[in-house]
Amino acid sequence: MASLVLFQGNTRSAIEHMVSQQTLLGKYESKGDKHYLGDGFYFYEDFFQALVWVKMKVTRNMKYLGQPWGVMKCEIEFDENSFADLDEREEQNFFFAEMVRLRREIASNNLVIAEYSDAYLCNHLSKILDLSILAKTFVYRDKHNSFPTLFSNDRSQPYSITRHFRTERQYVVKNRTAGWEIKPLELMESGVEKMSREVRGR
């Protein structure tokens, strides 16, 4: 068995609920194609990444605006064979090959899909392979903190645009009854963000 210590930022009520039950609860599972690694419980390996993320959640997402937040620590044990690290070259090759194969299989079975989604491919592969955890580093651009225009007002040439975007390594723990075991969940830090008058008025 392998193990990881991971952190999740969430509303304090969600974290307190899971900590009290000492398990990941299905009602807090992330679902849909906006989640790059498919359905499941999302974590970071970096505590501060979870902290930054949850502060953004309660200050920018209207659904959670102004709610008390928390960061939960989770130690998880899992079978190494059920862990897909999509930052590894061999595992990336596998993923891309499966993307191509899915397209071929869809056509050869006289099926059509409205739209491809990485999230759904992750769900599909996770089920076939009994995966418990997937991880990958993604780039993101903080639209509230863009840099390139600070350096140049000239017409952009490729070399004048920064390619150094911020990155975050995400982990998704699949909602399964086997394949992983949660060690004690604990609330690491919590707080409430002050809302500006402008945000409060939305």
Next chain:
Amino acid sequence: MSKVSRWQRKVDEYYNNIDSVILLAELLEAGFAVQKVSDCRIDSRILAEVAATEEVVEVDRSSLDDLYTDSNNALALRI
């Protein structure tokens, strides 16, 4: 055998042993909006009618891929 090689073998077995109905159900479960392409039967009377109205002189069998059904299952011909 490496972890990825084992995965590869497992996915090979999966696709080799699955029929299209089960695959459709599993892709739906994964979240894909997927549907079966309707069987497209070529009706010679319709082709003759199209030929008469659209001045199609001959229909090459190799172009039958261009014949498809729309979502209402109505026959359409890409000319």
